[in-house]
Amino acid sequence: MSSPQNMKTFKQGIHPEYHKQRTENREVIEAAVPKKVIIPLHQHTGATCDPLVKVGDEVKEGQKIGDTSKFISAPIHASISGKVTKIDKLPHPCGVNILSVVIEGNGEKRDAESGTRDANVSPEEIRKIVREAGIVGLGGAAFPTHVKLTPPEGKKIDTILINGCECEPYITADHRIMLERTEDMIAGAMLAAQATGAKRIIVGIEDNKPNALGKVKTELRRLKAEHIEVAELETKYPQGGEKMLIKAVLDREVPSKGLPLDVGVVVINVGTAVAIAEAVKFGNPLIKRVVTVTGSGIKEPQNLLVRIGTTFQEIVDQCGGLNQVATKIIMGGPMMGVSQHTLEIPVVKATSCILVLSPTDVKEKKLYPCVKCAKCVDYCPMFLVPSRLSAFSENAKYSDFEDWGGRDCIECGCCTYMCPAGIPIVHWIKLAKLKLSQMK
Numbered sequence: 001m002s003s004p005q006n007m008k009t010f011k012q013g014i015h016p017e018y019h020k021q022r023t024e025n026r027e028v029i030e031a032a033v034p035k036k037v038i039i040p041l042h043q044h045t046g047a048t049c050d051p052l053v054k055v056g057d058e059v060k061e062g063q064k065i066g067d068t069s070k071f072i073s074a075p076i077h078a079s080i081s082g083k084v085t086k087i088d089k090l091p092h093p094c095g096v097n098i099l100s101v102v103i104e105g106n107g108e109k110r111d112a113e114s115g116t117r118d119a120n121v122s123p124e125e126i127r128k129i130v131r132e133a134g135i136v137g138l139g140g141a142a143f144p145t146h147v148k149l150t151p152p153e154g155k156k157i158d159t160i161l162i163n164g165c166e167c168e169p170y171i172t173a174d175h176r177i178m179l180e181r182t183e184d185m186i187a188g189a190m191l192a193a194q195a196t197g198a199k200r201i202i203v204g205i206e207d208n209k210p211n212a213l214g215k216v217k218t219e220l221r222r223l224k225a226e227h228i229e230v231a232e233l234e235t236k237y238p239q240g241g242e243k244m245l246i247k248a249v250l251d252r253e254v255p256s257k258g259l260p261l262d263v264g265v266v267v268i269n270v271g272t273a274v275a276i277a278e279a280v281k282f283g284n285p286l287i288k289r290v291v292t293v294t295g296s297g298i299k300e301p302q303n304l305l306v307r308i309g310t311t312f313q314e315i316v317d318q319c320g321g322l323n324q325v326a327t328k329i330i331m332g333g334p335m336m337g338v339s340q341h342t343l344e345i346p347v348v349k350a351t352s353c354i355l356v357l358s359p360t361d362v363k364e365k366k367l368y369p370c371v372k373c374a375k376c377v378d379y380c381p382m383f384l385v386p387s388r389l390s391a392f393s394e395n396a397k398y399s400d401f402e403d404w405g406g407r408d409c410i411e412c413g414c415c416t417y418m419c420p421a422g423i424p425i426v427h428w429i430k431l432a433k434l435k436l437s438q439m440k
Helices: 123-132 173-180 182-196 210-222 242-250 270-282 312-318 375-379 386-394 398-403 414-418 425-439
Strands: 028-030 036-040 064-067 082-091 097-105 159-164 200-206 228-233 265-269 288-294 302-307 328-331 338-340 353-357
Touching: 028 173, 123 182, 123 270, 159 173, 159 182, 159 242, 159 270, 173 182, 173 210, 173 270, 173 288, 182 200, 182 210, 182 228, 182 265, 182 270, 200 210, 200 242, 210 228, 228 242, 242 265, 265 270, 288 312, 302 312, 312 353, 375 386, 375 414, 386 398, 386 414, 386 425, 398 425, 414 425
Parallel strands: 028 302, 159 200, 159 265, 200 228, 288 353
Antiparallel strands: 036 097, 082 097, 288 302, 328 338, 328 353
16 A cells, blocks of 8 residues: 555545445345335436336336426436336435335246447437436436536536546445456446546555555456556545546536536446446446445445335344344445335445444444534635635525535535534535525
C-alpha cells in the first residue's frame, strides 16, 4: 500500500470506521428467484414511468413494463416472468408510496440471446441500447446513464472516469464487481468512451482495495488496454463523490450548480459499466444488481446478485435472517443511506446495500445548541458552512440558504458525523433543498 503522500485525494473529508471485513472476501452469489416482485415505476432521477401493462397481463422476464417520453428517465423491466396481479401506489425504500407493478412468478426463465452484438456499434446506437435497457447509476444516485452519455451541444467530453472507490462504510458490492467482472467493467468503460467521444479512460480505486487494484491492472495488460489508466486514491470519505473524485484524479473543479460534463468528464460507477457491457453485448436489460447484505444484525452477511423488486425480507431470509440484536435497517450505507421501517419493501436499482445494525452500532447523540466549533466547516468537502445552512433551514430562510450555496451540498453527512452538538445538519439541509424544489 502506497503512502498517503503519493496518492491522489481531495481536501477535507473524514475517516470513519469502514467495517467492510464481513463481506469484502465473500464472492457474489445469485439470490433465489422470488415468487413475487414489487417493481416501482420510479427508480431513477427524473420522470416517473407510465405502466405499459395492466392487471391480468402475462409478462416475460426482461419485458419493458414502464416507460415515458421524458428525456431524463429510464424504462422499467419485469425481473421475473409471470402475471401482473396489482398496479397501485406501494411503499418505496425512499419513504414514499410509488406507483408499482406487482408480478406473481410462474417459474419461466428468459431465453438468453444467442451470440453477441457486433462490437462496432455507433455512439447513437450505444446510447439507444443503454436507454432501452433502463440503465441508471448503480452507485446510489440512479441518474439515467443514457443522459450522461449524451452531452449537450458544445460540451466536449474528454475523460470517462470509472468510480471504483466505494468509500461508504460496510458496502463491498463494487469491490467484488471489480474482482469478479473485471473484463465486463473495462468493456463498459470503453463503450461509454465510444458513446461520448472521450479519448481518456481512468479507473479510480481506493488503496484499501489492493486486490482490486492488482486485478484491474492485470486485466488491462491481458487485454492490451494500456491506454486505460488506474488511479490509486487515498481511502477517505467521500472519495467516491463525483466532484471529489474529479478533483482528486484530474484536479478539475466542477463549478457551483454545475455538472461533471461542465469540466469534460463523465463519471460512471463500476456496476453501471458492467450493465452497459451486458446491454450492448448481450441485450440484457437492468433487472438485477449486486447488493451487499451486512451489519451486526444479519446472521450471514453476503454479497448477492438480486432481482429488482425482491423484498428486503426475502433477501434477509436468504442471509440467515436477523440476529436478536437487530435494531436499525438502512438501505445503503450509514452515511448516506435511508432508514427503513419495514422489510416489506422492494430492492430497487439504487439499492447497493441492506444494512442491519445493532444497538451498539447506533449511538444516538444528545442534541445541544450549536457551539460554533466550526468542525462542520473544517470537514465539509464542498467548502460550505453547514451549521449556517442548517440554521437557515430550521428557520425557513430558504432564500438565504440558497444564497449561501446550499444547493451545492452533496449530502455526504460529514457535518453531522463530526458535530459534537449532535445537530442533524444534513437532514435540515435536505429539507431546505426539498422546499426550494417544491417552491420552484
